Amino acid sequence: MxxxxxxxxxxxxxxxxxxxxxxxxxxxxARTLTLDHRTTVLDALRQHLGLTGxxxxxxxxxxGACTVLVDGRRANSCLLxxxxxxxxxxxxxxxxxxxxxxxxxxxAFLERDALQCGYCTPGQICxxxxxxxxxxxxxxxxxxxxxxxxxxGPAPLGADEIxxxxxxxxxxxGAYPHIVRAIEDVAx
Amino acid sequence: MSHAPQxxxxxxxxxxGREKVTGAARYAAEHAPPGCLYGWIVPAAVPKGRVTAxxxxxxxxxxxxxxxxxxxxxxxxxxxxxxxxxxxxxDRVPHRGWPVALVLAESLExxxxxxDAVEVExxxxxxxxxxxxxxxxxxxxxxxxxGYPAVRERGDFDGAFAAAPVHIxxxxxxxxxxxxxxxxxxxxxVWADGHLTVHDxxxxxxxxxxxxxxxxxxxxxxxxxxxxxxxxxxxxxxTPRPQAVLAAMATxxxxxxxxxSVPRRxxxxxxxxxxxxxxxxxxxxxxxxxxxxxxxxxATHTSTVKEFVEQAAVPARVMYSxxxxxTVHRVVPxxxxxxxxxxxxxxxSGMYALESAMDELACALGLDPVELRLRNEPAxxxxxxxxxxxxxxxxxxxxxxxxxxxxxxxPAPASRQEGPWLLGTGVASATYPVLLSPSAARAHAAPxxxxxxxxxxxxxxxxxxxxxxxxxxxxxxxxxxxxxxxIGSSDLPRGSVAxxxxxxxxxxxxxxxxxxxxxxxxxxxxxxLPAEGVTATADTTQEAAQKSPYARHAxxxxxxxxxxxxxxxxxxxxxxxxxxxAGRVLNSRTARSQFLGGMVMGIGMALTxxxxxxxxxxxxxxxxxxxxxxxxxxxxxDVQVHWIDEEDPHLNPMGSKGLGExxxxxxxxxxxxxxxxxxxxxxxxxxxxxxxxxxxxx
Numbered sequence: 001m002x003x004x005x006x007x008x009x010x011x012x013x014x015x016x017x018x019x020x021x022x023x024x025x026x027x028x029x030a031r032t033l034t035l036d037h038r039t040t041v042l043d044a045l046r047q048h049l050g051l052t053g054x055x056x057x058x059x060x061x062x063x064g065a066c067t068v069l070v071d072g073r074r075a076n077s078c079l080l081x082x083x084x085x086x087x088x089x090x091x092x093x094x095x096x097x098x099x100x101x102x103x104x105x106x107x108a109f110l111e112r113d114a115l116q117c118g119y120c121t122p123g124q125i126c127x128x129x130x131x132x133x134x135x136x137x138x139x140x141x142x143x144x145x146x147x148x149x150x151x152x153g154p155a156p157l158g159a160d161e162i163x164x165x166x167x168x169x170x171x172x173x174g175a176y177p178h179i180v181r182a183i184e185d186v187a188x
Numbered sequence: 189m190s191h192a193p194q195x196x197x198x199x200x201x202x203x204x205g206r207e208k209v210t211g212a213a214r215y216a217a218e219h220a221p222p223g224c225l226y227g228w229i230v231p232a233a234v235p236k237g238r239v240t241a242x243x244x245x246x247x248x249x250x251x252x253x254x255x256x257x258x259x260x261x262x263x264x265x266x267x268x269x270x271x272x273x274x275x276x277x278x279d280r281v282p283h284r285g286w287p288v289a290l291v292l293a294e295s296l297e298x299x300x301x302x303x304d305a306v307e308v309e310x311x312x313x314x315x316x317x318x319x320x321x322x323x324x325x326x327x328x329x330x331x332x333x334x335g336y337p338a339v340r341e342r343g344d345f346d347g348a349f350a351a352a353p354v355h356i357x358x359x360x361x362x363x364x365x366x367x368x369x370x371x372x373x374x375x376x377x378v379w380a381d382g383h384l385t386v387h388d389x390x391x392x393x394x395x396x397x398x399x400x401x402x403x404x405x406x407x408x409x410x411x412x413x414x415x416x417x418x419x420x421x422x423x424x425x426x427t428p429r430p431q432a433v434l435a436a437m438a439t440x441x442x443x444x445x446x447x448x449s450v451p452r453r454x455x456x457x458x459x460x461x462x463x464x465x466x467x468x469x470x471x472x473x474x475x476x477x478x479x480x481x482x483x484x485x486x487a488t489h490t491s492t493v494k495e496f497v498e499q500a501a502v503p504a505r506v507m508y509s510x511x512x513x514x515t516v517h518r519v520v521p522x523x524x525x526x527x528x529x530x531x532x533x534x535x536x537s538g539m540y541a542l543e544s545a546m547d548e549l550a551c552a553l554g555l556d557p558v559e560l561r562l563r564n565e566p567a568x569x570x571x572x573x574x575x576x577x578x579x580x581x582x583x584x585x586x587x588x589x590x591x592x593x594x595x596x597x598x599p600a601p602a603s604r605q606e607g608p609w610l611l612g613t614g615v616a617s618a619t620y621p622v623l624l625s626p627s628a629a630r631a632h633a634a635p636x637x638x639x640x641x642x643x644x645x646x647x648x649x650x651x652x653x654x655x656x657x658x659x660x661x662x663x664x665x666x667x668x669x670x671x672x673x674x675i676g677s678s679d680l681p682r683g684s685v686a687x688x689x690x691x692x693x694x695x696x697x698x699x700x701x702x703x704x705x706x707x708x709x710x711x712x713x714x715x716x717l718p719a720e721g722v723t724a725t726a727d728t729t730q731e732a733a734q735k736s737p738y739a740r741h742a743x744x745x746x747x748x749x750x751x752x753x754x755x756x757x758x759x760x761x762x763x764x765x766x767x768x769x770a771g772r773v774l775n776s777r778t779a780r781s782q783f784l785g786g787m788v789m790g791i792g793m794a795l796t797x798x799x800x801x802x803x804x805x806x807x808x809x810x811x812x813x814x815x816x817x818x819x820x821x822x823x824x825x826d827v828q829v830h831w832i833d834e835e836d837p838h839l840n841p842m843g844s845k846g847l848g849e850x851x852x853x854x855x856x857x858x859x860x861x862x863x864x865x866x867x868x869x870x871x872x873x874x875x876x877x878x879x880x881x882x883x884x885x886x
Binding site for chain 1 (some may be wrong): 201202204205206207208209210211213214215217218220295296297298301359369370372417418419420422449451453648649650651683749777778781782784785786787788789812813814818819820821822823824825826827844854
């Protein structure tokens, strides 16, 4: 069996000084690629694995459109070099749905019309998924009231908490109020 | 039929929503033809001068670099109607960021490295990039954007102003603003078998197709431009942009597919911006607040490449009774990137100044600002004398004041405090014209009872597919689920640009006409339809060219509550309400999102967004999203949107007005007026960043 599933750029010439062979576990599948050392995780996903649900909005970590989950934590994939992430588990928006059944966040975004142009949407949804896990793990945010009880349990997610925690993902269409409601629908 | 028809206006879920939330929707740079080359623009590194040499040997020696196009070797183009598209045609550098070379390589990484390796030498001359209200180069153009006369005079402004017992004379300044849609401008172009196919991030692929045909000198039928999903535009994708021309030129030159995205930091130079304005407003009124004299005079910049004049004085011709009026635009060509459309060009900028001045007048009179506006309702459109087809500004103000709890306020400034926060409320009106552009559509009925509509509309996030299906279904008396809709390709019947808040009206009229004609033809069939189905078409070219005897505009009212941090000068919007009269709303779900989005952009205009020209360096200082601050989630409260049921028989078959832009109009003024109420300080320059606000706090 071909260990390198189909995708552009995966024809894997022998590693040279400026390329390395690495494996990303993307949406549950091992994908072995030989990549230019300058290739970001974002470009590995978009250009080499055809996962164009991951968006490039600024390529500089300023907009959040490229947000994916890396080993369960949200990250701007444009700021990560693929060569430094050999073995990482990456979840993209394409990996959230269960077959035809949408992830609850995807369903809530659709129901609340929490999108217009849709270009920030995959990043928003991945970011929200990571954020819910962070809150469940008790990570405080800038707006979490200081408490003597540290560590606290799951951080309660009111609208202000969601707004603060989602502020790394820009939406120029201005869907924020609907994004907040969609996440509130899913938050415990 | 499996579904019951729903009335127009139903909150139908957007058709492409599922593709967008699952990542399946493909945008212009997400098409990957085999053998694709990747482009990287080399931007001019001086603000004014000429390219004297481009050395490409080092770049071409890099692994993966295929070709470097320069003004010396790039294919010659026909002279485009829009001079910003004449790329790599000569050695002139009109502003920083102008493309001086294009590197094509086997990968993005190689293209970028190649662009860094291209050596460009310039001969420079002195540049001038800073607009001032008294710049010696200011002149009065013939027309402003939109075809409006640059100057209009009614009555005797000078005499009436001098005679008025109450005067406002205030000057407001706005810096440049950037559209910054989340999807950067991009094109994937393929030249194969004598046919050019371009996936372009555009607000109107018919226009892009026709432009490319003219510029490349090839037949329109040999070009297909596809804009299936577009990651926002806000005007910056409303005209063809250089990346489409460069990608098309490059694929034809190399014989390879070419993909070209504009890096975020290059966008301010290449895709237009809202030009800065210096706006003087003078109002003369009697002691009851009734306006006798109104002048709105604009100074703005354009580039040396083309004349674009932000029509900021135009709303003063529409809004209020003003028997004696002067509205003037003046412009100076500077060595800056070419300005263009940004959401509500003219209205957003002009209504900031006019609605701030109205608040100043209310304060000067000790009159409630809602009441002041009600006292200046005109019987007919002041400038043209035409009757309004409908004008429900009064209803918007009244309904907004009621919902907002407006009259609970103590009008005295700086009268509410909550810890370190100073609280205030403000109001402003909004307006946007009703525009209609020619479009064509095709409607087809299949024997199985399904329908298929074709129109080259573009869905830039508005929900165009969805609302057009609703319009067709309504005309056909069927459920929208039975209607398939094809949009986003120049091979479809000609569609106008998704701009000027005119998309739904323009495409929708064509769709309605075609679907109505189809319904008429279907009525003639007793038995089953022929196997090939039945087709009808419509073209609204004649209909759209007719001048309406009515002045047609949407109106709205914005109410804002702000909190100003007396320690830091930070302004936070606590509440924001918009109430609109925009004709019949055809899809309440997607309409709400559009109003909301305009208001959120208005928050940015008021508080965080502003681009400044560095006089020495000669470029925008804020070129990326780290320095140019579009609102983030934490900047935006739970914005409220409402609309008035408005029946207007003088619009189009749907009875709709546009609603994509009016949300931004007036929002910044409402916030600025609320800051004045909170602090007592009248600040006349946006954005209201802490450094501007803090010096005025106690």
